[in-house]
Amino acid sequence: MYLIGNLVDSVGMEPKTIRFYERAGLIKPRRVGTYRVYSSKDVELLKVIKFFRALDMSIKIIKDLLDRHGRLRMDSLPSEAKNAIGSQLKKRQEEYARLEKLCRPILEDEAAASDEKRDETEPFADSEASTN
Numbered sequence: 836m837y838l839i840g841n842l843v844d845s846v847g848m849e850p851k852t853i854r855f856y857e858r859a860g861l862i863k864p865r866r867v868g869t870y871r872v873y874s875s876k877d878v879e880l881l882k883v884i885k886f887f888r889a890l891d892m893s894i895k896i897i898k899d900l901l902d903r904h905g906r907l908r909m910d911s912l913p914s915e916a917k918n919a920i921g922s923q924l925k926k927r928q929e930e931y932a933r934l935e936k937l938c939r940p941i942l943e944d945e946a947a948a949s950d951e952k953r954d955e956t957e958p959f960a961d962s963e964a965s966t967n
Contacts, residue, residue: 842877862881862884891922892919
């Protein structure tokens with residue numbers, strides 16, 4: 836059982852974000868007096884929600900993935916959600932390709948510098964190897 840302060844560390848979300856998801860109907864913590872008490876299931880569900888939100892998935896789509904008991908229905912993942920995941924994957928692949936392109940000149944310079952340094956420290960290495 837967790838109080839909201841524990842969730843901040845476990846899930847990496849601010850209390851106001853957790854309360855927002857509660858108001859949106861994505862999680863339903865128990866109430867003990869004035870305290871919200873979260874279960875291990877709530878923790879895991881918040882991690883999944885955080886993942887989906889990182890994919891720019893809307894609250895409505897995430898809510899559609901939850902059944903009335905708060906369980907995920909991945910078997911009925913709406914096409915909108917699948918498209919969002921596919922779009923994010925394509926975006927990440929494009930970003931990775933851009934990063935590779937940006938880094939290529941740096942890596943080539945480092946490789947060339949390494950070759951030059953090796954040539955300076957081992958001036959006779961090639962000629963000795965060929966005579967043996």
